[in-house]
Amino acid sequence: MSTLRSWFNIPRGSHFSLANIPFGIISTTPYETPRVAVAIGDHVLDLEIFAANNGFSALSPIQPHQHVFSQPNLNAFAALGRPVHSVVRKYIQSVFADDTPYPEVLKTNSHLQKQAIYPLKEVKTHLPFKIGDYTDFYAGLNHAYNVGVLFRGPANALQPNFKHLPVGYHGRASSVVVSGTPIRRPNGQILENPSAEKKVPTFSPCRKLDIELELGAFVCKANNMGEPVPITEAEESLFGVVLMNDWSARDIQAWEYVPLGPFNSKNFGTTISAWVVLADALKPFLAKGLDNDTELLPYLKEKQTENIYDIKLQVNLKTKTGNSTTLSKTNSRNLLWSFPQMLTHHTITGCPMQVGDLLGSGTISGLEASERGSLLEQNYNGKSSIKLSGGEERKFLEDGDEITITGVCGTNEEALVGFGECSGRIEPALKL
Amino acid sequence: MSTLRSWFNIPRGSHFSLANIPFGIISTTPYETPRVAVAIGDHVLDLEIFAANNGFSALSPIQPHQHVFSQPNLNAFAALGRPVHSVVRKYIQSVFADDTPYPEVLKTNSHLQKQAIYPLKEVKTHLPFKIGDYTDFYAGLNHAYNVGVLFRGPANALQPNFKHLPVGYHGRASSVVVSGTPIRRPNGQILENPSAEKKVPTFSPCRKLDIELELGAFVCKANNMGEPVPITEAEESLFGVVLMNDWSARDIQAWEYVPLGPFNSKNFGTTISAWVVLADALKPFLAKGLDNDTELLPYLKEKQTENIYDIKLQVNLKTKTGNSTTLSKTNSRNLLWSFPQMLTHHTITGCPMQVGDLLGSGTISGLEASERGSLLEQNYNGKSSIKLSGGEERKFLEDGDEITITGVCGTNEEALVGFGECSGRIEPALKL
Ligand SMILES: [Ca+2]
Ligand SMILES: [Ca+2]
Ligand SMILES: [Mg+2]
Ligand SMILES: [Mg+2]
Ligand code: NI
Numbered sequence: 001m002s003t004l005r006s007w008f009n010i011p012r013g014s015h016f017s018l019a020n021i022p023f024g025i026i027s028t029t030p031y032e033t034p035r036v037a038v039a040i041g042d043h044v045l046d047l048e049i050f051a052a053n054n055g056f057s058a059l060s061p062i063q064p065h066q067h068v069f070s071q072p073n074l075n076a077f078a079a080l081g082r083p084v085h086s087v088v089r090k091y092i093q094s095v096f097a098d099d100t101p102y103p104e105v106l107k108t109n110s111h112l113q114k115q116a117i118y119p120l121k122e123v124k125t126h127l128p129f130k131i132g133d134y135t136d137f138y139a140g141l142n143h144a145y146n147v148g149v150l151f152r153g154p155a156n157a158l159q160p161n162f163k164h165l166p167v168g169y170h171g172r173a174s175s176v177v178v179s180g181t182p183i184r185r186p187n188g189q190i191l192e193n194p195s196a197e198k199k200v201p202t203f204s205p206c207r208k209l210d211i212e213l214e215l216g217a218f219v220c221k222a223n224n225m226g227e228p229v230p231i232t233e234a235e236e237s238l239f240g241v242v243l244m245n246d247w248s249a250r251d252i253q254a255w256e257y258v259p260l261g262p263f264n265s266k267n268f269g270t271t272i273s274a275w276v277v278l279a280d281a282l283k284p285f286l287a288k289g290l291d292n293d294t295e296l297l298p299y300l301k302e303k304q305t306e307n308i309y310d311i312k313l314q315v316n317l318k319t320k321t322g323n324s325t326t327l328s329k330t331n332s333r334n335l336l337w338s339f340p341q342m343l344t345h346h347t348i349t350g351c352p353m354q355v356g357d358l359l360g361s362g363t364i365s366g367l368e369a370s371e372r373g374s375l376l377e378q379n380y381n382g383k384s385s386i387k388l389s390g391g392e393e394r395k396f397l398e399d400g401d402e403i404t405i406t407g408v409c410g411t412n413e414e415a416l417v418g419f420g421e422c423s424g425r426i427e428p429a430l431k432l
Numbered sequence: 433m434s435t436l437r438s439w440f441n442i443p444r445g446s447h448f449s450l451a452n453i454p455f456g457i458i459s460t461t462p463y464e465t466p467r468v469a470v471a472i473g474d475h476v477l478d479l480e481i482f483a484a485n486n487g488f489s490a491l492s493p494i495q496p497h498q499h500v501f502s503q504p505n506l507n508a509f510a511a512l513g514r515p516v517h518s519v520v521r522k523y524i525q526s527v528f529a530d531d532t533p534y535p536e537v538l539k540t541n542s543h544l545q546k547q548a549i550y551p552l553k554e555v556k557t558h559l560p561f562k563i564g565d566y567t568d569f570y571a572g573l574n575h576a577y578n579v580g581v582l583f584r585g586p587a588n589a590l591q592p593n594f595k596h597l598p599v600g601y602h603g604r605a606s607s608v609v610v611s612g613t614p615i616r617r618p619n620g621q622i623l624e625n626p627s628a629e630k631k632v633p634t635f636s637p638c639r640k641l642d643i644e645l646e647l648g649a650f651v652c653k654a655n656n657m658g659e660p661v662p663i664t665e666a667e668e669s670l671f672g673v674v675l676m677n678d679w680s681a682r683d684i685q686a687w688e689y690v691p692l693g694p695f696n697s698k699n700f701g702t703t704i705s706a707w708v709v710l711a712d713a714l715k716p717f718l719a720k721g722l723d724n725d726t727e728l729l730p731y732l733k734e735k736q737t738e739n740i741y742d743i744k745l746q747v748n749l750k751t752k753t754g755n756s757t758t759l760s761k762t763n764s765r766n767l768l769w770s771f772p773q774m775l776t777h778h779t780i781t782g783c784p785m786q787v788g789d790l791l792g793s794g795t796i797s798g799l800e801a802s803e804r805g806s807l808l809e810q811n812y813n814g815k816s817s818i819k820l821s822g823g824e825e826r827k828f829l830e831d832g833d834e835i836t837i838t839g840v841c842g843t844n845e846e847a848l849v850g851f852g853e854c855s856g857r858i859e860p861a862l863k864l
Contacts, residue, residue: 160631186781199592261693268781349618349700
């Protein structure tokens with residue numbers, strides 16, 4: 001890919017190059033009303049202010065819809081559909097391009113630059129979507145295998161359905177929060193001695209607080225109840241992608257999850273990154289995912305073999321004392337199912353999706369120990385410890401620990417398509 | 433309880449006696465905008481029209497909030513809180529009372545009667561709440577036991593956690609629909625031969641389409657993330673109750689549910705009754721539920737021992753040929769956990785609830801075969817057939833079958849507190 005050059009100062013290595021143009025929700029001081037913006041380099045462009053000052057004067061299709069940029073979430077913009085997202089992104093790229101055909105819009109308009117462009121570090125970011133329903137899938141084969149080995153041994157590690165359909169479950173939408181939101185350690189019922197014959201739970205703060213490194217995808221097109229989204233149309237129902245940390249209380253989960261699956265162990269918080277990278281921006285980074293040696297039912301077969309994003313992912317832990325350690329480096333190619341496959345499977349029953357629904361990929365782990373996306377896998381369910389830089393050790397998360405996930409596509413330092421950060425710090429449990 | 437007499441004609445045996453006053457969302461022809469109403473006898477009182485014509489002139493606390501009656505859902509009214517629901521209900525009762533202190537409001541105001549009162553059968557009802565998250569619990573001990581026996585045998589029928597906490601899972605909010613909405617039989621992956629060593633699924637319309645007889649409760653008070661709702665405050669967070677049918681695709685469920693629980697088998701539709709009976713109206717019908725011989729952790733202990741609703745429940749099946757059969761008669765006292773216990777357990781992690789969230793009770797079954805709330809239990813997972821009147825038989829639901837759940841509290845035919853109907857008819861699967 002050739003590099004798009006900009007008249008605007010975009011630092012080398014920025015996640016938010018001109019090749020990206022991710023969308024998010026910001027507020028500023030003193031204008032505290034949340035509204036739509038795009039990130040570019042170390043700055044954001046406030047699209048409400050931009051639109052109100054004729055920023056879109058050269059893009060007629062968006063003009064009847066400019067109110068979408070004054071909304072406190074991306075739902076209305078997303079609902080305009082993939083072709084509109086595409087032209088808006090391309091228009092903003094062209095406005096920022098060195099050889100912009102519309103210099104008067106922003107390049108030579110220092111007044112609007114001052115009004116509508118702010119340093120990233122001075123804006124507050126908000127949850128990008130109003131999320132109706134959130135579904136968490138389990139498409140990370142290596143994670144599912146590693147966890148299966150821990151609990152059922154290698155022979156039965158993967159359940160028989162795993163390669164036939166994208167396993168998933170309904171998650172808790174109300175506790176999805178934007179990067180930077182503190183996460184309070186949950187209280188709940190745990191079994192102190194799981195192997196005791198008589199199972200008597202204890203009430204306790206979670207002692208096995210874990211992370212799950214995932215991607216999240218937002219839906220931009222509703223389907224009517226009773227009308228599945230065919231695999232050929234699933235791609236156009238997906239708006240874009242964020243990084244996601246599905247915080248998990250392993251001890252609460254182990255006790256509660258039979259027979260209906262995880263519940264309280266997952267409902268206390270799920271963190272997503274603030275900037276949604278459009279599916280259009282990610283298209284050049286589609287690649288082959290993990291090989292599925294199983295013959296798929298026709299409704300799940302995609303035409304293209306390159307259906308999984310190639311995103312370099314990293315998980316960092318910073319302790320209260322300030323030590324920072326890279327816990328994991330992996331790649332989102334470690335997924336068995338694509339987001340279009342997840343969406344199509346989800347709706348094959350006629351389940352209605354709404355604009356703003358969130359699909360989680362499932363935990364992404366590579367084959368190596370250094371590539372695992374959860375602590376559970378790294379410490380063999382608490383049997384070993386993870387060494388941190390500075391001499392500390394961890395089995396699971398301690399109070400004050402801060403987890404930061406980053407993700408980036410590409411290698412050209414002037415054309416990265418990255419996600420910024422998805423981070424959260426653990427606060428002590430409430431004393432109840 | 434003494435009977436409240438009305439100047440208005442409320443038929444004997446009506447679910448919507450003056451002791452009830454349930455709330456719902458209606459629209460009419462030609463005024464098609466959904467808005468708030470209460471049901472009374474065979475009629476509804478349109479609260480938007482009532483409010484706009486000084487109907488609430490003698491109830492000053494509601495006057496600054498009358499806009500809530502013009503909303504397309506009950507969320508804004510519910511958010512006003514239990515004390516407001518209580519005074520509004522009592523005021524409407526007093527307006528309809530024989531000896532009303534405010535005859536000029538409606539009793540002698542035939543103009544407003546004509547404007548604001550419509551026959552129930554002429555209004556269209558809508559989903560009463562905008563539901564953010566829907567959680568389905570599993571508090572019906574007899575159902576859990578019966579299903580456990582089918583799949584794991586009597587010794588392990590109940591999981592060890594069952595009597596320590598209200599087991600639940602996150603459900604799909606977007607497919608909760610109001611009574612009368614058709615339900616399309618889902619397609620999906622099923623195992624034709626579950627006992628074969630090599631598990632290869634078939635794509636098929638669901639062949640084991642089932643019902644689950646449940647109650648649903650709506651939340652009327654939000655809690656902040658990280659701040660649990662203590663059991664002493666849970667009652668005031670609950671607005672009221674509906675009947676619920678958690679349609680279930682047993683064959684899809686059997687294949688998909690390991691290890692994360694039901695997903696597509698439950699996401700194609702959940703039907704609730706249109707009229708929400710206020711918690712206040714149900715208070716006289718609180719009773720003891722099923723005995724729990726397990727010592728509860730303190731956070732789940734309620735002061736009152738009468739914490740479960742005594743609602744007589746019935747499930748009817750009407751086939752395409754018009755034959756109607758009562759499939760089940762039971763009582764909601766067959767629950768091990770109360771709604772306040774479910775809410776408190778749900779939030780003990782800090783999970784944030786929002787106004788309009790829906791909690792399902794889990795399937796309600798009695799001890800006898802004639803009291804079972806799902807077909808699965810009645811037919812021993814398809815091993816026997818259920819005889820219908822008119823000579824037909826059923827294992828699971830066929831296309832054109834219509835299921836109607838009814839529920840009612842009390843025995844005084846002039847003071848019943850009932851739920852009306854929760855019904856849905858099965859449409860043939862899409863040919864894909
Ligand atoms: Ca997960
Ligand atoms: Ca259920
Ligand atoms: Mg989570
Ligand atoms: Mg359901
Ligand atoms: Ni600057």
